[in-house]
Amino acid sequence: MTKASELAGLIGQEVGLSKWIEIDQARINAFADCTEDWQFIHVDPEAAKQTPFGGTIAHGFLTLSLMSAMSYDAVGALEGVTMGVNYGFDKLRFIAPVPVGSKVRGRFKLLSAEDKGGGRWLIKHEVTVEIDGLDKPALIAEWLGMQFVPA
Template sequence: MQIIENIDALQALVGEEIGVSDWLLIDQARINKFADATEDHQWIHVDVERAKRESPFGAPIAHGFLTLSLLPQLTSQIRRIEGVTTTVNYGLDKVRFIAPVPVDSKVRARQKLEAVEPRGENRYMLHNTVTIEIEGSEKPACIAQSLSLIIF
């Protein structure tokens, strides 16, 4: 984990890759829990036998939004900014799901800081590009331009 000492040190990193998270296993239990939480039980995600028979991927795949929902957990491993009291997920500018995440794959996040925008006293909007990689795959699962408001 990269420790960033203050806002000046953070601004010096604009345009740079901040770091990479650890790998996280996407198993069937996680996919099923996400399906239950979102009520999205499409067979390609949760019906293991049918997915093996009929899916073009030969196995169940994770929901795209499951992959996207992992951004906060994965990126929290990458960096810590000293003095920040609150971080608010401000949304996304653009999201693309590039490749499916087959069951039992591992994913990780690669984060690049695109901009730091002042938003009032002791508040800054961070613009990041986060790429969710799949272990052993040339194509990423997802590329998201995420926004976070940090407050000192």
């Protein structure tokens, strides 16, 4: 675990790489059910074959949502953290579609860490979600998280 006092020395560095996560049709369908986004390019393999994608693709927001699991795996929380919350994004771009049957993983680079006082740390990571075997990433984001560490 990283100590808050060590964050300044890590800025600009890669601080984590998650394990691969498989994107199968069952995961895509479950996400569609949760979000009520049943667009055919996600849930209808036969119709999706007729598109330039050649088959179903993951929802962009499914890929984005998996960043939480990627972060737990690759970066973790600060030492002594009592709570962490998603604080949003400064930038987010979906670069390439994630075909069904692909694997994705997150690569985390620490961009900034601001001591907001009262044990609150605003941490920004550049996250690149890679697709196994493809040159283009699924997405690139500047993701903000607020971690609470007893002062």
